[in-house]
Amino acid sequence: MSGGRWNSYRTAAGARVSRTVWCSRPSPNSPRAWSSGPWTRDTPARWVAGDEVYGDNPHLRAALEDRRTGYVLAVSSTxxxxxRAWKFQAKALAARIPKRAWQRLSAGAGAKGERYYDWAQIDIxxxxxxxxxxxxxxxRNRRTGELAFYRCFSSCPMPMSELVRVAGRR
Structure with missing residues (x-):
């Protein structure tokens, strides 16, 4: 069974392009749906952003890393x-972040203006x-304290502000 995915990306010149890409297996749990087919040949993506169902998929992350395509993918708290120290759940690492490491940054404009959150970055x-x-x-939500987690990769060092910008577009 075939299915389509609506993809949106920006070209190097900044133009926004949106289209449907057809995949033989549209399930996000199928790495083939993202690591082969028209998406890899025709879509000049610099960044991929997605929800937990994509971020928790190690096959998708590996396929993007093989292509040297940066990603900011939401992951579950667990x-x-x-x-370098050990293996932790995302929420356990967040509990160890010192107060001085949090930065107030905008995830972009929303319906009510800029969407400011506190952000921290941990090298993995x-x-x-x-x-x-x-x-x-x-x-971290500035009012409720609710946390969200994103696993990120880039082929070269990126400032946290750039990763936040990508996270805000998902």
Whole structure:
């Protein structure tokens, strides 16, 4: 059975392009739906952003890393993250973030104006044979304290403000 995915991306010149990409297996749990087919050949994506169903999928993350495509993918609070020290759940790492590490940044304009949150970034373990930046991005609601977690990759070092910008577009 075939299915379509609505994809939106910006070209290098900044033009927004939206289209439907047809995949043979549209399930987000199928890495083939994202790592092969028209999306890989025709879509010049610099960044991919997505919800937990995509972020918790190690096959999708590996396929994007193989393409050297940056990603900011939401992950669950219990998502396992390997640091230089040990393996932790995302929420356990967030509990260790010192107050001075949080930065107030906008995730972009919303219906009621800029969407400001507190953000922190934690470097995570990267594969020894790979070049790039891997991190866990943590968003905290300034009023409720609710946390959201994003697993991030970029082929070269990126400032947290750029990762927040990408997270705000998902």
């Amino acid at each position: 998502h396992p993250v390997v640091t 373990h990267n594969p020894i044979d790979r070049v790039g930046q891997w991190c866990l991005l943590v968003r």
